[in-house]
Amino acid sequence: MAAAHSVGFSHCGKFANRIYNFSRGNPVDPTLNRAYATQLQQMCPRNVDPRIAINMDPITPNTFDNTYFKNLQQGKGLFTSDQILYTDLKSRPTVDAWAGNSVAFQQAFITAITKLGRVGVKTGRGGNIRTDCGVLGR
Numbered sequence: 001m002a003a004a005h006s007v008g009f010s011h012c013g014k015f016a017n018r019i020y021n022f023s024r025g026n027p028v029d030p031t032l033n034r035a036y037a038t039q040l041q042q043m044c045p046r047n048v049d050p051r052i053a054i055n056m057d058p059i060t061p062n063t064f065d066n067t068y069f070k071n072l073q074q075g076k077g078l079f080t081s082d083q084i085l086y087t088d089l090k091s092r093p094t095v096d097a098w099a100g101n102s103v104a105f106q107q108a109f110i111t112a113i114t115k116l117g118r119v120g121v122k123t124g125r126g127g128n129i130r131t132d133c134g135v136l137g138r
C-alpha cells in the first residue's frame, strides 16, 4: 500500500532524520541513493519552512505507476518505511516483480486498496487511537 506514495507530496520534516542525523558518524541513511540524498538536502535545507513539501516519487510524481518500485531498486525511496521494502530480503522479490510488471502491480493495488476501503472508519469505542504505535491507547 505504501505504493500509494507513487503520487503526492511530503513535508521535509518527515524524512529529515534520513538526510541530516541518521546515526552517529553516519549523518545520511546509507540505504539512500547518494545523488538523491544530495538532491533532498538541497530541496530541504536545515531549518526549512515546515510548510515546504516535495514529491514522494522524484521521477514521475504526477503519474500513478510502478516507477515507485523502480525507484526503490535505486535507493530512491523517500521514507524509511519505503526503502525497507527493498532492503529487506523478504519483500525485495515483490518489489522486483512489480518494478518489472506494471500490469501485475496495478492488479495487486486494486485488490489491496479495495480491502483497505472496507476497513471502514472506526469511531468511539469501536476504534483505538495510538500515540505510540506499539501501545494500545485508552
Ligand code: HEM
Pocket: 001, 002, 003, 004, 005, 008, 009, 010, 011, 012, 014, 079, 081
Ligand atoms: C502500508 C501502507 C503505508 C505505509 C506503511 C505508509 C507509511 C508512511 C510513512 C511512514 C509516512 C511518513 C509519515 C511520518 O513520518 O509522520 C507516510 C507519509 C505519507 N503517506 Fe503513507 N503509508 C502507507 C499508505 C499510504 C496511502 C494508501 C496513502 C494515500 C492514499 C499515503 C499517503 C501518504 C502521504 C501523502 C504522506 C506524506 C504526509 C506529509 O508529509 O505530511 N500513504 N506514509
